[in-house]
Amino acid sequence: MELLTPDEMGRADAFTIANGVPGAVLMERAGLAVARVAAQASGVGSRVLVLCGPGNNGGDGFVAARLLAGTGYRVRLALLGARDKLRGDAAIMAGRWDGPVEPAAGASFEDVDLVVDALFGAGLARDLDGEARALVERVNESGLPVLAVDLPSGIDGATGAVRGAAIRARWSVTFFRPKPGHLLLPGRLHGGALTVAEIGINPAVLDEIKPRAFEDVPALWERHFPVPRTDGHKYMRGHLVAVSGPAQATGATRLTARAALRAGAGLVTVACPAPALPIHAANLSAIMVRPVDDAADLARLLADRRLTTLVIGPGVGVGQGARDRLVACADRRLVLDADLITSFKGDVDTLAGLIKGSPAAIATPHDGEFARLFDGCPDILGAPSKLERARAGAARLGAVIVLKGPDTVIAAPDGRAAIAANAPPWLATAGAGDVLAGIAGGLLAQGMPAFEAAAGAVWLHGEAAQEAGPGLVADDLVDALRPVYRRLFARLGAPV
Ligand SMILES: NC(=O)C1=CN([C@@H]2O[C@H](COP(=O)(O)OP(=O)(O)OC[C@H]3O[C@@H](n4cnc5c(N)ncnc54)[C@H](OP(=O)(O)O)[C@@H]3O)[C@@H](O)[C@H]2O)[C@@H](O)CC1
Numbered sequence: 221m222e223l224l225t226p227d228e229m230g231r232a233d234a235f236t237i238a239n240g241v242p243g244a245v246l247m248e249r250a251g252l253a254v255a256r257v258a259a260q261a262s263g264v265g266s267r268v269l270v271l272c273g274p275g276n277n278g279g280d281g282f283v284a285a286r287l288l289a290g291t292g293y294r295v296r297l298a299l300l301g302a303r304d305k306l307r308g309d310a311a312i313m314a315g316r317w318d319g320p321v322e323p324a325a326g327a328s329f330e331d332v333d334l335v336v337d338a339l340f341g342a343g344l345a346r347d348l349d350g351e352a353r354a355l356v357e358r359v360n361e362s363g364l365p366v367l368a369v370d371l372p373s374g375i376d377g378a379t380g381a382v383r384g385a386a387i388r389a390r391w392s393v394t395f396f397r398p399k400p401g402h403l404l405l406p407g408r409l410h411g412g413a414l415t416v417a418e419i420g421i422n423p424a425v426l427d428e429i430k431p432r433a434f435e436d437v438p439a440l441w442e443r444h445f446p447v448p449r450t451d452g453h454k455y456m457r458g459h460l461v462a463v464s465g466p467a468q469a470t471g472a473t474r475l476t477a478r479a480a481l482r483a484g485a486g487l488v489t490v491a492c493p494a495p496a497l498p499i500h501a502a503n504l505s506a507i508m509v510r511p512v513d514d515a516a517d518l519a520r521l522l523a524d525r526r527l528t529t530l531v532i533g534p535g536v537g538v539g540q541g542a543r544d545r546l547v548a549c550a551d552r553r554l555v556l557d558a559d560l561i562t563s564f565k566g567d568v569d570t571l572a573g574l575i576k577g578s579p580a581a582i583a584t585p586h587d588g589e590f591a592r593l594f595d596g597c598p599d600i601l602g603a604p605s606k607l608e609r610a611r612a613g614a615a616r617l618g619a620v621i622v623l624k625g626p627d628t629v630i631a632a633p634d635g636r637a638a639i640a641a642n643a644p645p646w647l648a649t650a651g652a653g654d655v656l657a658g659i660a661g662g663l664l665a666q667g668m669p670a671f672e673a674a675a676g677a678v679w680l681h682g683e684a685a686q687e688a689g690p691g692l693v694a695d696d697l698v699d700a701l702r703p704v705y706r707r708l709f710a711r712l713g714a715p716v
C-alpha cells in the first residue's frame with residue numbers, strides 16, 4: 221500500500237481533476253465517505269457538531285454535515301474563519317449547506333454526541349496558534365468522540381508531527397491512500413481507527429507520482445519471499461553465521477541464531493570465543509557451534525564461501541574486537557545490529573566504506589544506536605521525520621536501515637521506504653531486537669534482496685508478537701513465527 225505525502229496527494233487530486241473529474245465531485249465523495257463513517261460511529265438521531273476550517277478540508281465538512289442532516293442526524297456546523305473567505309470547492313459546498321453556520325471560536329460542546337473535525341487536512345502549513353489552537357485544545361478537553369477528516373487537525377501528514385496542538389480522534393477517514401503521518405508517531409496515536417476511502421481517483425496517477433513510501437505489508441515484499449522448493453534442499457537456503465560475544469553474553473546470539481533458522485535459513489552456525497562454546501553447545505541442537513576467538517579465526521571460518529550471510533552485533537561487545545570481526549566478514553550478506561553499530565559511534569563513513577562490497581546489508585538500530593552511528597551528522601539526525609531520518613541514514617550508510625520502534629521505518633539507500641504499523645507494545649521487551657536481526661538474516665541467507673528482507677522481517681516480527689500476545693518474552697517470538705509462516709505460505713499458495 222503506497223503512502224502519499226500531502227504534496228503527492230495534491231498532485232493525485234490535480235491529475236484527476238485535469239482528467240475530467242471536477243474537484244467538487246471529489247469533494248462530494250469525500251464528504252460522503254466521512255458521513256458513512258460518522259453513521260457507523262453514531263446512531264441516527266444523534267447530535268453531531270461539524271467543525272469546518274477555512275480550506276478544502278472544511279469543504280468536506282460542509283458536505284458531510286449536509287448528508288448527515290439529510291439522513292436524520294441533528295447537525296450543528298461551526299466555521300473557523302469568515303464564510304465569505306471560503307474559495308473554490310469549499311465555497312461551493314458552503315453554498316449547498318442551508319443550515320446555520322456558527323463561529324467556531326465560541327461553539328458550545330454541550331449536548332454533542334460526535335464531533336467531526338474538518339478544520340485542517342493536507343493544507344496544514346504551519347503550527348496552530350491563536351484561535352485554531354484554542355479550539356483544538358477545547359475539543360480534546362471535551363473528551364467527546366471525534367471523527368477526523370483526512371488527518372486529525374494539527375497533525376502533519378508528511379511527518380506525523382504535532383504542529384502546535386492536534387486533535388485526538390477516535391476515527392479518521394482519509395482519501396485514496398494513507399499518508400505517512402497516519403502511521404508515524406505521534407500521528408498514528410492521534411488518528412484512531414483509519415478508514416481509507418475511494419473517491420474516484422484513478423490508481424494510474426501513481427505511475428506519474430511514483431511514491432517512494434509504503435506501508436509494510438506482505439504485498440510489498442511477498443514476490444521475493446523465499447518459499448522452500450519441493451525439489452530443494454537445505455544448502456539452497458543459505459548458511460548463516462551468528463557472531464557471538466564472550467561467555468557471559470551468549471543469550472542474544474542464541475536468540476538471533478534460532479530466529480534465523482526458524483525464518484528459513486538452511487543452516488545456522490554460531491561462531492563464538494572458545495570459552496563460550498560449551499555454553500552454546502549445551503543450549504543448542506539444530507544450530508552448529510564453532511570456536512572463533514578473534515577476527516583472524518573468523519576469516520579462516522569464512523574461507524568456506526558457502527557461509528554467505530552473517531549477523532553481527534547482538535552480544536558481540538562494543539569496541540575494536542567487533543570492528544575487526546566486521547572487517548573479516550564485510551564481503552558477505554550482512555545484518556548489523558546492537559554492539560556492532562555502537563562500535564562505529566560517530567564513524568558512519570568508516571562503516572560505509574567497509575560494507576561497500578557486501579551484496580546486501582541491513583543495519584537495525586533503535587533510536588539510541590541510530591543517534592550514536594550518526595553522531596556528528598546534524599542533517600540526518602535533524603531531518604524532519606523518522607521517515608526522512610531513516611532515508612537519509614540509509615543513503616549515507618549505503619545499506620538498508622531498519623529504524624526500530626512502535627513505528628519502525630525500513631529505508632533503502634535509493635529512497636524506497638516502508639513504515640510498519642503491526643507491532644504491539646508488548647514487543648518492546650529485552651531480546652526482541654536480537655530476534656528481529658535473526659529473522660532478517662534468515663531471509664537474507666535465502667537470497668531475498670535487502671530492502672524486501674528487512675521489510676519482511678519487521679512485518680513477521682510484529683505478527684509473531686501479536687500471535688504470542690501479551691506477556692511475550694523474546695524467546696516466544698521464535699515459536700510464534702510458525703503459525704505466522706503457515707498463514708503467509710497459504711496466502712502465497714505454497715504447500716503448508
Ligand atoms: N483538492 C481536492 O480537490 C480535494 C481535497 N480534499 C480535501 O481538501 C483538503 C486539503 O485542502 P486544502 O489544500 O485547502 O487545505 P486545508 O487542509 O483545508 O487547509 C488549508 C487552509 O487552512 C489554513 N491553514 C493552514 N495551516 C494553518 C494554521 N496552522 N493555522 C491556521 N490556518 C491554517 C490555510 O490558510 P493559509 O495558509 O492560506 O493562510 C488554508 O485556508 C484535504 O485534506 C481533503 O480533506 C478532498 O475533498 C478531496 C478533493
Ligand SMILES: Nc1ncnc2c1ncn2[C@@H]1O[C@H](COP(=O)(O)OP(=O)(O)O)[C@@H](O)[C@H]1O
Pocket residue numbers: 558586624625626628643644645646647648649650651652653654655656681
Ligand atoms: N512501543 C513499541 N511498540 C511496538 N514495538 C516496539 C515498541 N518499542 C520497541 N519496539 C520493538 O521492539 C524491538 C526492541 O528491539 P531493541 O530495542 O533492539 O531491544 P533489545 O536490544 O532488547 O533486543 C524492536 O523490534 C522494536 O521495533
Ligand SMILES: [K+]
Pocket residue numbers: 277337338339340341368369370371372373
Ligand atoms: K481534519
